[in-house]
Amino acid sequence: MTSELYQRASKVLPGGVTAAARANPALGEPFYVARAAGPMLTGLNGREYIDLCMSNGATLLGHAHPAIATAVQRAIELGITCAYDGEAQVRLAERLVEQIPAFEMVRFTTSGTEATFYALRIARAYTGRTKVLKFEGHFHGFNDALAFNFWPTRVDGSSSVLAPIPETDGLPESAPSEIVVIPFNDLAAFQAALDRFGDELAAVIMEPINFDSGAILPDRSLLTLIREETKRRGIVLIFDEILSGYRTGPDCAQGYLGVTPDLTTLGKAVAGGVPLSVFGGRRELMSIVAPAGRAVHTGTYNAHLIPIMAAHAFLDTIAAPDFYPRLLALSERLQQELRRAFKEGGLPVRIQSVGARFGMYFGLDPEIEVTCFQQASRQDKRLLNAFCREMHQRGVYVNPAWHHGISAMHTEQIVDRVGELAADAARAVAQTVLTMTEERRHTRY
Ligand SMILES: Cc1ncc(COP(=O)(O)O)c(C=O)c1O
Known part of the structure; x- marks a missing residue:
């Protein structure tokens, strides 16, 4: 039985959702939220x-963190300026350049998808090449x-260049010929891709x-090999830190790993839940961005005052x-x-x-490290969905997705409560889904 709101939504929104990822296979319809505060969501x-x-x-930082809420209020008082530059924008650029190893210059935009789109444009304009190498299981937004x-449903397990599998319809016919895909954490595959395509690659893009x-x-x-070879061959190395940014510390994954890429994209956490993304990197590369150069980046909502003020508040908060x-x-x-x-x-x-972010691989050996998507894809989605459903019934929202996390407003008591409820939910899943599988196995053989 679907809710009345989902029935209404299905008439006016494709699939009844505002974004494909909001469809929730565990619940059968989106999790509708009336409001949020700190670590909590309130359902309808x-x-x-x-x-x-x-x-x-x-x-x-948590939903409606007081510092973010105050910053948004301040931006409203200042007139919600949109499509104008001011001191707040320049100062935010300065702060990010001080903080993120790869940044010598930056630009602001709105979503992660836009940030990776522009990073790629710069890499292509700078190198005069068009091909891009990416890794299986790495997501960079839905640019063509x-x-x-x-997250291909077919994983061939080969240790070489993989067939490009489109994640959407509607791509230009030429798109697959411009992408080189290899499995992650596979040195031989990376070397093979460089041997075949090294001179044609504009960029290597990865989630660090x-x-x-x-x-x-x-x-x-x-x-180390990626950094050395991209440098040697004049290929632009892009770290897509839209998700990894600020999970390990203020200098993001690149600081944590001690490797500095040529370009970096940031999004999500950087403005505390208000839409802002950033791309930036070496001065030489960013100097080709218009009007300094001919790689155009512009847009009405770029560096809108609300996310800019929110990002200042975010940086102030994490500096404690x-x-x-x-x-x-x-x-x-x-x-x-x-x-x-x-x-x-x-x-x-x-x-x-x-x-501060984690993955749960249902049905995989708890003791064996997952090192690539080929392994990750063997997880049992039925168990994941059943667990999310059981947790939901117990008052915990777990999105049936690849990654999960807490906020700075969660507490030890909340975390311990999640542990108690998870044990109960796990027991219920083991009893129902695992037993069902066992029964089926017995019936079949
Ligand atoms: C690593 C990475 N890159 C890019 C994106 C796209 O960002 P957005 O959803 O803001 O377009 C995401 C979003 O999940 C992401 O995780």
Whole structure:
């Protein structure tokens, strides 16, 4: 039985949702939210839920964090200026250049998809080449050029250049010929791709921490090889930090890993849940952006005052000395709680986290590290969906997605409560779904 709101939505919104990812296979319809505060969401029925999605990672500070709310209010008082530059924009650029190793110059835009679109444009304009190398299981928004092999349903397991698999209809016929896809954490595949396409590549784009397939760190020697070879061959290395940004510390994944790319994209957390994205990097590259050069980036909403003020508030908040120690300890506590819960509940789940975001791989061996999408894709989505459903019934919102996380407004009590509820939910899933599978197995054989 679908809700009346979903029935109304289905008449006026394709698929009944405002974004494809808002369809919720665990619940059968979107999770409708009336309001949010700190770590909590309130459903339409007035029931409260602990949030483990946190706006897909955008509200790292918590929903309506007081610093962000005050900044938005201040922007309103200042006239909600849109399409004008002022001191706040220049100062934010200065702060980001001071903070992020790769940034010597930056530009602001609105969504992550736009940021990766522009980063690619700059790489192509700068190198005069068009091909781009990306990794299977890495997501960079839905630009035509990059909409390949995010989460393919067919994974061929080969250790070489993969067939480009489009993630959407409507791409130009030429698009697959401009993308080179390889499995992640596979040195031989990277070397093979360079041997074949090295002279044609404008860019290598990657999530430096692959949260869009859970939480997968790059192999150290692969990362070194990528940095060295891109530099040697004049290929622009782009770190897409839209999700990894600010999960480990103020200098983002590049600071954490100690590798500086040529260009970086930021989004999500950077403005505390208000739409802002950033792209930037080496001065030489950014100097070709119009009007300094001929790679055009412009737009009415770029550097809108509300997200700019919110980003200042975000940076002020994370600068508190205890911000990251507390957030990271809390995230670690949640991982421990969940590991204990799944063990107690008898549900096999591998949990991996880096900083303040984590992945859960249902049905995979809890002791074996997941290092690429090929492994991640073997998780049992039925178990994931069943767990999300059971948690929802118990008042915790877990999005049936690849990555999850807490905010700075979660507390130890909340995290411990999640652990208790997760043990109960895991037990219910193990009893229903796992038993069903067992029964089927017996009937079949
Ligand atoms: C790594 C990465 N890049 C790009 C995007 C696209 O960002 P947006 O949804 O703001 O367009 C996302 C969003 O999930 C992301 O995780």
